[in-house]
Amino acid sequence: MLTSRIHLQRLTLVAVSAVALVATMAALPSAAAPVASSGERAAAAPGGGDSTTGKVCPAPDPATPKRQFRAMWIASVVNIDWPSRQGLSVAEQKAEYLRLLDEAEDRRLNGVVVQIRPTADAFWPSPYEPWSEWLTGTPGQDPGYDPLAFLVGEAHARNLEFHAWFNPYRVSMQADPAHLAPDHPARQHPDWIVPYGGKLYYNPGIPQVRRFVEDAILHAVKNYDVDAVHFDDYFYPYPVGTEQFDDEATYQEYGAGFPDKADWRRNNIDLLVKELSVRIKKAKPWVKFGISPFAVWRNIATDPEGSDTQAGVETFDDLYADTRRWVREEWIDYIVPQVYWNIGFAPADYAKLVPWWSAEVDGRDVQLFVGQATYKAGTSTQDPAWSDPREMTRHLTFNRDHPQVAGDIYFSAKDVIADRLDNMSILVADHYARPALVPEMRQLGGRAPDQPSLVSAEHTDEGARLSWKDTSSAHRRATSYAVYRFDGDESDPCGFDDAGNLLTTVRAGSGTKQGFVDTTADPGRTYTYAVTGLDRLHHESKPSEGRTARP
Known part of the structure; x- marks a missing residue:
C-alpha cells in the first residue's frame, strides 16, 4: 500500500491500456413495553412479520443496512498516516491517534486497520523483533510506552474493531542491513534476507523464516486484545523491471517435489496462510484472519x-x-x-x-x-x-x-x-x-448474550439517560451494546431489521450495571429506547423491553 506500489498498480495497468443497545422512549416513564426481536418474527412476507401481532414487516431499507463493516487503514510505514513523522513525543503520538479515531467515529466507521509490524519490527515490546524506527526514528529505540496497548484500548473505548496489520516478509525500506538495529534477526541470520528492488525481504522459501514470522505475529495475538490479524498485498515482492528475486539456492535446498519454481513459491505462501490461520484459532478462536x-x-x-x-x-x-x-x-x-x-x-x-x-x-x-x-x-x-x-x-x-x-x-x-x-x-x-453493526462471523462460533434489562430512560440536562442491567453469567456477558431509538411513545417491532432506528453502539463497562446518555435527544420530544447485547463476534441478543423518555 505504499506510494511506490500504488504507482506500480496504476502504471502497469495503463501500460496494457459488544453487545447492542436498544432504547425506546414512549409509554409511561415506569412502563415497559416488550419488543419482539427479528428472530421471533415469522417470515410471512419478504420483509418478515411480527408473529405476535401478525404485522408484516417491509423489506429492510438497503440505504440503512444493519450490518456493514466500515474501516480505514492506518499505515505506519514511512509514516504515511501515524505517527505523522518520526520522533514525536509520546503525548504527540497519542494525540494524533486519538484524532484519527475521532475521524472514524465522525464518519460512522466501526473499525480501524492499524499497521503494527510494517518492516519486520514491532509497535509493542516484542521478544522477537526490535522497536520500529517509524516511532522514534531510531531502529530498536524504546518509545517510552506500549503503543499497541494504547492503540487497542482507545479503539475499543469507542467500540471500534481493531484489526492488527502485519507485513510478513518486508524487512527494510532500504537495502543496507547495517541500517537495522544491531540485534535485528535479519542481522543475526543474514542468510534469511534477500535484497530486491532497493529493499530487504525475508526469504519466504526458508521454513525457519516462515515459523519465525508466525511466532512474531502470534506474540501480539496472544498478548493483546486484537480483533483480527490482517495482511495486505505484499508476499513475494512486486516485480521490479527485469531484476530477479535471488532465491535459487533456497529452491534447490527446499524445492524437491516442485519442478516449477513458481509452484514452489506459491506453496510457500500457501503454507504461511494455512499455518497461521490454524495457529491463530488455536490461540484465540474468536480472532479473525483477513487478507x-x-x-x-x-x-x-x-x-x-x-x-x-x-x-x-x-x-x-x-x-x-x-x-x-x-x-x-x-x-x-x-x-x-x-x-x-x-x-x-x-x-x-x-x-x-x-x-x-x-x-x-x-x-x-x-x-x-x-x-x-x-x-x-x-x-x-x-x-x-x-x-x-x-x-x-x-x-x-x-x-x-x-x-x-x-x-x-x-x-x-x-x-x-x-x-x-x-x-x-x-x-x-x-x-x-x-x-452499522459489524457483520457476524458465524464460522468462528460465539453466541448472543442474554437479553439485557433496560431499567430506565429519562430526560436530564445532559440528554436522555439510559440505565440497564446485564445479568448474564460472566462468560455470556455482552462485549458491547446497541442502542435503538424510536420517535414517540411506541416502538415498532419491525424497527430492528435495519439501522433506521439504530442510534449507536457502546462498549460494555465493568460490572452488571450499564448506561448511556443520548446527547442528541431533543428535550421537548418523546422517545422510546431499547437495548441489545452483542458478544465479541457481534451476535445480537433479543431487544430489551422498551422504555419511554418523556419531556
Missing part, C-alpha cells in the same frame, strides 16, 4: 476462470499469492481485494471485479469487503474519473446489487481526513447516515 490482496487474481486471457481484466500484475503469477485458493479453502475469514480503479476503467473495471469476487466468496465462510482507493479521489495524477466527487459513492451504490459485499475499507486515513472534493462527506451522507 487484502491486489484485486486481480489472474486475467481472463491468462486463465478462463480469471476476471475480465487486462492488469499488468496478477497475484497468482507475479506475487505467487493464490488469493482465490485461500478463499476456496476457507483459510481466511475475510478478503479485501484492493479494487483501486474506477467504474469503467478498461484494464480493471470496478464493475467487473466486484462481481467476480462476489462469485468467489458466494457460499463460502469468507466475508468480502472491498478496498477503496480514497487516495485517488481529487488527485490530478489519476484517471479523470477520480475528479468526479461522486465516483466513490457510486462504488457503494454498485455494491448494493451484490449482497456478498459486507463492507468497505478505505486507503488511507490521511486521505479519509483530507476529503478532497468532499468525496468522503458525500459517501457518508449517501451511505453512512446511520451507524
Whole structure:
C-alpha cells in the first residue's frame, strides 16, 4: 500500500491500456413495553412479520443496512498516516491517534486497520523483533510506552474493531542491513534476507523464516486484545523491471517435489496462510484472519476462470499469492481485494471485479469487503474519473446489487481526513447516515448474550439517560451494546431489521450495571429506547423491553 506500489498498480495497468443497545422512549416513564426481536418474527412476507401481532414487516431499507463493516487503514510505514513523522513525543503520538479515531467515529466507521509490524519490527515490546524506527526514528529505540496497548484500548473505548496489520516478509525500506538495529534477526541470520528492488525481504522459501514470522505475529495475538490479524498485498515482492528475486539456492535446498519454481513459491505462501490461520484459532478462536490482496487474481486471457481484466500484475503469477485458493479453502475469514480503479476503467473495471469476487466468496465462510482507493479521489495524477466527487459513492451504490459485499475499507486515513472534493462527506451522507453493526462471523462460533434489562430512560440536562442491567453469567456477558431509538411513545417491532432506528453502539463497562446518555435527544420530544447485547463476534441478543423518555 505504499506510494511506490500504488504507482506500480496504476502504471502497469495503463501500460496494457459488544453487545447492542436498544432504547425506546414512549409509554409511561415506569412502563415497559416488550419488543419482539427479528428472530421471533415469522417470515410471512419478504420483509418478515411480527408473529405476535401478525404485522408484516417491509423489506429492510438497503440505504440503512444493519450490518456493514466500515474501516480505514492506518499505515505506519514511512509514516504515511501515524505517527505523522518520526520522533514525536509520546503525548504527540497519542494525540494524533486519538484524532484519527475521532475521524472514524465522525464518519460512522466501526473499525480501524492499524499497521503494527510494517518492516519486520514491532509497535509493542516484542521478544522477537526490535522497536520500529517509524516511532522514534531510531531502529530498536524504546518509545517510552506500549503503543499497541494504547492503540487497542482507545479503539475499543469507542467500540471500534481493531484489526492488527502485519507485513510478513518486508524487512527494510532500504537495502543496507547495517541500517537495522544491531540485534535485528535479519542481522543475526543474514542468510534469511534477500535484497530486491532497493529493499530487504525475508526469504519466504526458508521454513525457519516462515515459523519465525508466525511466532512474531502470534506474540501480539496472544498478548493483546486484537480483533483480527490482517495482511495486505505484499508476499513475494512486486516485480521490479527485469531484476530477479535471488532465491535459487533456497529452491534447490527446499524445492524437491516442485519442478516449477513458481509452484514452489506459491506453496510457500500457501503454507504461511494455512499455518497461521490454524495457529491463530488455536490461540484465540474468536480472532479473525483477513487478507487484502491486489484485486486481480489472474486475467481472463491468462486463465478462463480469471476476471475480465487486462492488469499488468496478477497475484497468482507475479506475487505467487493464490488469493482465490485461500478463499476456496476457507483459510481466511475475510478478503479485501484492493479494487483501486474506477467504474469503467478498461484494464480493471470496478464493475467487473466486484462481481467476480462476489462469485468467489458466494457460499463460502469468507466475508468480502472491498478496498477503496480514497487516495485517488481529487488527485490530478489519476484517471479523470477520480475528479468526479461522486465516483466513490457510486462504488457503494454498485455494491448494493451484490449482497456478498459486507463492507468497505478505505486507503488511507490521511486521505479519509483530507476529503478532497468532499468525496468522503458525500459517501457518508449517501451511505453512512446511520451507524452499522459489524457483520457476524458465524464460522468462528460465539453466541448472543442474554437479553439485557433496560431499567430506565429519562430526560436530564445532559440528554436522555439510559440505565440497564446485564445479568448474564460472566462468560455470556455482552462485549458491547446497541442502542435503538424510536420517535414517540411506541416502538415498532419491525424497527430492528435495519439501522433506521439504530442510534449507536457502546462498549460494555465493568460490572452488571450499564448506561448511556443520548446527547442528541431533543428535550421537548418523546422517545422510546431499547437495548441489545452483542458478544465479541457481534451476535445480537433479543431487544430489551422498551422504555419511554418523556419531556
